[in-house]
Amino acid sequence: MSVWLLVRRALTTHRGAAVLLAVVVGVGAFLGAAAPRWVGERLDDTLRGTVTAAGPAAQLSARDARQVQPADFDRELSLLDSGASADLRSLLGEGRWSTSTGARGFVTQNGAQVDDGQRPRMVNVRAPDDLAGRVRVVDGELPATVTSAPGPGGDASLVDAVVTAEVAEALRLEVGDTLAFERAGAADDLAPVEPGAVPGLRVTGVIEPLDPDDPLWADARTALVPDLGVPGSEPRITTGTVLTDPTLVATWAAATADRFDTEWHVPLEADALTSAILDRVTAELRQLAGGGMWSSGLITTLEAYPAQRAAAEGVVGFGIVSFAALCGALVLLSSRLLAERRADEVALARTRGAADGRLARLLALDAAVVAVPPAVVGAAAATVAVDGPGGWAGPALAAGLVLVAVAAVPVMALRARSNAAGIDARPDVAAVRPSPRRLVLEAAAVALAGLGLWLAGTRQPGAGIDPVVSLAPILVAGATGLVIFRALPHLVRAVLPPLRRARTLTPFLALARTARTPGHAVLPVIALLVAIGVAAFGGTVQASVERAREVSSWESVGADALIRSDVIRVDSGVVESLPGADAVAAGYLFTNQRPVNLDNGRSAGVDVLAVDIDAWQAVTSGAPELPAALAALTGPTASGAPAALITGNIDVVDVGDQLEVTIGDATTTVEVAESTGDVPGTDQGIALVVPLDQVAAALPPWPDVIYVAGDVDDDQVAAALGVDPSEVTLRTDVLATSSSDVVLDTVLDVFQVVTAASAVLAAAAAVLALAVGDRGRQHGLSILRTLGLTARQSAVLTASDVVPICVLAAVAGIGVGTATGLVTAGAVDLPALSGVLVGGTATVPDLPSAVVAAAAVLAAVLVAVAVSVVVGRRARLGSVLRAGEPT
Amino acid sequence: MTTEPSIVCDNLVRIYQTEGVEVVALQGLDLLVEPGDLLAIVGASGSGKSTLLNILSGNDVPTAGRASVAGYDLLELSGRRRAEYRRDVAGFVWQQASHGLMPFLSAAENVALPLLISGVPRRERTERAAELLTLLDIDHCRDHRPAEMSGGEQQRCAIAVAVANRPQVLFADEPTGELDSTTADEVFAALRRTNDELGTTIVIVTHDPEVAEHVDRTVAIRDGRTASETLRRTELTAEGHERIVAEEYAVLDRAGRVQLPREFVSTLGLRDRVRLELEPDHVGVWPGAGGPVSGSGEPGGEEEAR
Known part of the structure; x- marks a missing residue:
């Protein structure tokens, strides 16, 4: 049979089933080819996002103190570019450099001694490359020359310079002003020097930046916004930066032999960075840093990235494998539909002597004719439509779907029972029962799933895409489906006798069918189990990540809001009266290093934070778990002494040591329950956290630390306490900061999309599985209708037939997905994903989401059932059952 | 009744x-x-x-x-x-x-x-x-x-x-x-x-x-x-044995139409038109004008339907 003939047959015979298989393969190939590209691109986006988020820190920078020779500065950039590998060169942006003096104080202005009493003025001279291209002249003109002007001490060189309006105002400069400075190094004591010994400046213009985002302004920080000095400091100094041309400032350098601080910056273009070149680029950057001159914060920025990426790939890999498995299942179901339609002609060919081998080859070719064109079109469309790194995964998935169809159609068609009259063999009794081989295969599948789950549970995180972990939910769901398939009839048989006695028809018939011929249920059960299992697994991982973030924020802040200030002069109760505040706890920080006498005779100095433990516990009542510090403080101690915590590195104190703490006149003995990192409310360094009641007698009137529970506004809190808003830390802000992690966000996005798509595919698989059995179901209903079954009874019977199985599968799916998520979450590396890099992270189920997903999939199935009922009701019995000889 | x-x-x-x-x-x-x-x-x-x-x-x-x-x-x-x-x-x-x-x-x-x-x-x-x-x-x-x-x-x-x-x-x-x-x-x-x-x-x-x-x-x-x-119907033979007697009837519908058995039609070569003749106790059917004439040998090829 020629291929053309097969094509014609596919287009004309059982067209619906062939078109369905083609569509499923085409869509599957598109999704299969597109998913790895899309995910790869999104993960590369996380890399680029990480670099972009690092900002200027990620650029390649060099700094040197040298004589000002503009040609040398350009040469450094050329050398970097020529010495870089192609990978690194592809990332290098346009380099820039600038050179600057240290800040110098005015001596004279326009020849007159500068003397403004309490407000000395200092100026930094900076010469960037391409000054003219970076600024716009508002008044006067750009620096053009070095002039010589007579002064009291002789002629002095005056270098042209420009200044922004803000700096001009702060330094009280005007166009035309000439300035003379003290000697280099004299900035600290501001001692006047002989005028003329140092070149001066002539202000030739007022400028404004062409582009305020130009990195130059980050280098020349006080060029745009002058530094007005620290309030309260004596004297309070005003500092600004003026800009000049490098060729002009060279004259200054020559006159003074000063070495100017010169910096080079070359941005690394994040857009060109991919994971494929990441390792080579970071190795080259390390090599450059080892050379001494160039350095980049990118190395530090990306230190944690590989672990995060591996964790991300672990989670995303699960999604892709699930996705591929579900596409495969859909192709299997579509193949079965086509195989059932082809069964009659296969049976006919057999009666005419066709060998199974030849038939199988013909059917495989038939399937290939149907599946290959859409697979090619789907994969090509994905390549065109979806940006992303190429690779073998996409084409392999598309080819895999074709292979599934080509293998499944012959096998299923040869095994399918023909419906053709005269060749409809009556199944013998043995065929009704599962064969020993089948039982062994099913037992092996269950054992394999158990092994996979165990291996996944023991797998260490950070391994990237792990097929064992990725396949675990699918394997376990499939195995559970098989177990249900085998166990369900025995369970149902137990309830059949009472139903047989009842007058109601539908439960008895539906359950009798399930108990005695459960084969019709196996595909929907497994499809639904996988669908809802995948959704529940995803929900568990996501909920665990979210919980880890939540726990992390509580560990970091210790409350919904934390106020740490030395200037609180009101009672903490004022916060409790603010809108949204539910509870308040106070802490008193004794920042002076208090001597502590250890029972081993040694002593150490520490800060002491005394906290109202009971009140703090009340504040943390909304936390998913008690913060570690509080848990340690409320736990029992070996000695019976009150528990205390020690933070920071201190060698002389160990857990279990008893410490004597003296504050004022109060002395108490505590036992170190735990040595930990920072405790919310303590400053950097070593601190001892003790219960407040132990040092109550020595407490000052105002607290230094306040923990607040509730949804309070930081500005209101700051205003009520009279502190700077920056001293108020909100837990929601900390949570938002951790939530803005680009890798985590991307992973969760990808995860949600892949999980949702998988759930949709699985719902489609469940509906398709129902469609595959629909012919038989309609036939059975038609027979019952000839016995007088009403339309309503038909609908109820269909629902009774399908819904309990679906509900059972949904419940089992929730259990399987959640349990698999809990078991394998360790391998998914939740700490790395959630940004919690210390300690274990508990995994939590997300039952509400799982139930919603299950309800959505069930709803899809129910809609399919409803459609089936309506279609079945319209069908005439005569055309379904076809009395008389077939035509 | x-x-x-x-x-x-x-x-x-x-x-x-x-x-x-x-x-x-x-x-x-x-x-x-x-x-x-x-x-x-x-x-x-x-x-x-x-x-x-x-x-x-x-x-x-x-x-x-x-x-x-x-x-x-x-x-x-x-x-x-x-x-x-x-x-x-x-x-x-x-x-x-x-x-x-x-x-x-x-x-x-x-x-x-x-x-x-x-x-x-x-x-x-x-x-x-x-x-x-x-x-x-x-x-x-x-x-x-x-x-x-x-x-x-x-x-x-x-x-x-x-x-x-x-x-x-x-x-x-x-x-x-x-x-x-x-x-x-x-x-x-x-x-x-x-x-x-x-x-x-x-x-x-x-x-x-x-x-x-x-x-x-x-x-x-x-x-x-x-x-x-x-x-x-079942009848008793002269020897006292039961025998089944089958009689085939053409069906006259409400409009008076009768289907002639196929072999009758082919044997007499009836087509298109036939000639009917009402007799006291039966209706005679003859081939129409121009049709081939064959029949029982009676004059005019007469075939009768009872």
């Missing part, structure tokens, strides 16, 4: 639409069946007999005409009344016994199924199922599922299912078509027993001339119309 006929078909028409082509399966068929009849409907493939069976069993709806079974007008049935009709009035036995049996139920459960649909109490269901299984001689298969029964047992079980609700009419579509002759005899005996002991009117559609010989009345359908009827 006159009894109302079980089945009345008057000028029954059924037109199918298949891929845009209209097929007239029944074109004005008339049929009367009396209560308790055991009737066979025969006809060539495509003659319309299965269409008729589908309509009479309530599985299909006629396009025009009148079809009434046990007082149910089959053109006017609502969905609920149609279900009631299928449940209480008409039973159906399929050519393939597997069509009529639920494969996952035992024989007893299958027989009880129509009673369950009707809401009959369990005790009554059990008794009725046992009674029918015994009547049809398959009580040993009570707990067997269809796959565990022979073809004949399956078909007898299907008959038991069909008559479980005590229908007034039982329709059987080639009930012995897939069975060997011995098994077919068993099944036919079961049908006859059902007819005799339960008084159920039975209409059998069949190709099998042997089946047709087992019934008292055979209706032949041709081109969607009733073509002829054969009535059989």
Whole structure:
């Protein structure tokens, strides 16, 4: 049979089933080819996002103190570019450099001694490359020359310079002003020097930046916004930066032999960075840093990235494998539909002597004719439509779907029972029962799933895409489906006798069918189990990540809001009266290093934070778990002494040591329950956290630390306490900061999309599985209708037939997905994903989401059932059952 | 005493639409069946007999005409009344016994199924199922599922299912078509027993001339119309033996039309036009002018229809 003939047959015979298989393969190939590209691109986006988020820190920078020779500065950039590998060169942006003096104080202005009493003025001279291209002249003109002007001490060189309006105002400069400075190094004591010994400046213009985002302004920080000095400091100094041309400032350098601080910056273009070149680029950057001159914060920025990426790939890999498995299942179901339609002609060919081998080859070719064109079109469309790194995964998935169809159609068609009259063999009794081989295969599948789950549970995180972990939910769901398939009839048989006695028809018939011929249920059960299992697994991982973030924020802040200030002069109760505040706890920080006498005779100095433990516990009542510090403080101690915590590195104190703490006149003995990192409310360094009641007698009137529970506004809190808003830390802000992690966000996005798509595919698989059995179901209903079954009874019977199985599968799916998520979450590396890099992270189920997903999939199935009922009701019995000889 | 006929078909028409082509399966068929009849409907493939069976069993709806079974007008049935009709009035036995049996139920459960649909109490269901299984001689298969029964047992079980609700009419579509002759005899005996002991009117559609010989009345359908009827009766011979006498009649429809047997037409070369002549006790049919003349040898080639 020629291929053309097969094509014609596919287009004309059982067209619906062939078109369905083609569509499923085409869509599957598109999704299969597109998913790895899309995910790869999104993960590369996380890399680029990480670099972009690092900002200027990620650029390649060099700094040197040298004589000002503009040609040398350009040469450094050329050398970097020529010495870089192609990978690194592809990332290098346009380099820039600038050179600057240290800040110098005015001596004279326009020849007159500068003397403004309490407000000395200092100026930094900076010469960037391409000054003219970076600024716009508002008044006067750009620096053009070095002039010589007579002064009291002789002629002095005056270098042209420009200044922004803000700096001009702060330094009280005007166009035309000439300035003379003290000697280099004299900035600290501001001692006047002989005028003329140092070149001066002539202000030739007022400028404004062409582009305020130009990195130059980050280098020349006080060029745009002058530094007005620290309030309260004596004297309070005003500092600004003026800009000049490098060729002009060279004259200054020559006159003074000063070495100017010169910096080079070359941005690394994040857009060109991919994971494929990441390792080579970071190795080259390390090599450059080892050379001494160039350095980049990118190395530090990306230190944690590989672990995060591996964790991300672990989670995303699960999604892709699930996705591929579900596409495969859909192709299997579509193949079965086509195989059932082809069964009659296969049976006919057999009666005419066709060998199974030849038939199988013909059917495989038939399937290939149907599946290959859409697979090619789907994969090509994905390549065109979806940006992303190429690779073998996409084409392999598309080819895999074709292979599934080509293998499944012959096998299923040869095994399918023909419906053709005269060749409809009556199944013998043995065929009704599962064969020993089948039982062994099913037992092996269950054992394999158990092994996979165990291996996944023991797998260490950070391994990237792990097929064992990725396949675990699918394997376990499939195995559970098989177990249900085998166990369900025995369970149902137990309830059949009472139903047989009842007058109601539908439960008895539906359950009798399930108990005695459960084969019709196996595909929907497994499809639904996988669908809802995948959704529940995803929900568990996501909920665990979210919980880890939540726990992390509580560990970091210790409350919904934390106020740490030395200037609180009101009672903490004022916060409790603010809108949204539910509870308040106070802490008193004794920042002076208090001597502590250890029972081993040694002593150490520490800060002491005394906290109202009971009140703090009340504040943390909304936390998913008690913060570690509080848990340690409320736990029992070996000695019976009150528990205390020690933070920071201190060698002389160990857990279990008893410490004597003296504050004022109060002395108490505590036992170190735990040595930990920072405790919310303590400053950097070593601190001892003790219960407040132990040092109550020595407490000052105002607290230094306040923990607040509730949804309070930081500005209101700051205003009520009279502190700077920056001293108020909100837990929601900390949570938002951790939530803005680009890798985590991307992973969760990808995860949600892949999980949702998988759930949709699985719902489609469940509906398709129902469609595959629909012919038989309609036939059975038609027979019952000839016995007088009403339309309503038909609908109820269909629902009774399908819904309990679906509900059972949904419940089992929730259990399987959640349990698999809990078991394998360790391998998914939740700490790395959630940004919690210390300690274990508990995994939590997300039952509400799982139930919603299950309800959505069930709803899809129910809609399919409803459609089936309506279609079945319209069908005439005569055309379904076809009395008389077939035509 | 006159009894109302079980089945009345008057000028029954059924037109199918298949891929845009209209097929007239029944074109004005008339049929009367009396209560308790055991009737066979025969006809060539495509003659319309299965269409008729589908309509009479309530599985299909006629396009025009009148079809009434046990007082149910089959053109006017609502969905609920149609279900009631299928449940209480008409039973159906399929050519393939597997069509009529639920494969996952035992024989007893299958027989009880129509009673369950009707809401009959369990005790009554059990008794009725046992009674029918015994009547049809398959009580040993009570707990067997269809796959565990022979073809004949399956078909007898299907008959038991069909008559479980005590229908007034039982329709059987080639009930012995897939069975060997011995098994077919068993099944036919079961049908006859059902007819005799339960008084159920039975209409059998069949190709099998042997089946047709087992019934008292055979209706032949041709081109969607009733073509002829054969009535059989048992007579005693002079030697005192029973013999079956079969007489075939052409059917005169309400419009006065008669279908001549095909062999009559071909033998006399009748086509297009025939000449009729009314005689005192019969109607004569002669070939029309211009047609070939052949016949019984009588002057003018005269052929008579009585």
